[in-house]
Amino acid sequence: MDLWSNFWDIIWWFLWIFVFVAYLMVLFSIIGDLFRDHKLNGWWKAVWIIFLIFVPFLTALVYLIARGKGMAERGAREAADMKAAQDAYIKSVAGGPGSASAADEIAKAKGLLDAGAISQAEFDALKAKALG
Numbered sequence: 001m002d003l004w005s006n007f008w009d010i011i012w013w014f015l016w017i018f019v020f021v022a023y024l025m026v027l028f029s030i031i032g033d034l035f036r037d038h039k040l041n042g043w044w045k046a047v048w049i050i051f052l053i054f055v056p057f058l059t060a061l062v063y064l065i066a067r068g069k070g071m072a073e074r075g076a077r078e079a080a081d082m083k084a085a086q087d088a089y090i091k092s093v094a095g096g097p098g099s100a101s102a103a104d105e106i107a108k109a110k111g112l113l114d115a116g117a118i119s120q121a122e123f124d125a126l127k128a129k130a131l132g
Helices: 002-036 042-054 056-093 102-115 120-131
Strands: none
Touching: 002 042, 002 056, 042 056, 102 120
């Protein structure tokens, strides 16, 4: 009997750890969203934080109900901005095609034209692509 009691105590302990970690994730998501929202002034942010400290579960529930849609929109917008910044960074440091400047690409195409490897029409197409 003592073995089963210990087993269920361990299961109960894991359940409470899971609930606590889930609550911390929600709490940090709310705090992150508060500081991500530029439309909300500092006083309202402070009020939300104070209520999160003194009435945590109720405040988190009210916040998710009242501001959940905006929270999702701000998160999606931030993710899109981060992806765009990452793509721009990768393009700027990549050593392959697309990273050379338009002048470099036109110079390479001119070299191919002078060598007879491409025609004037192909050169014009490459030039338009580099400039466009």
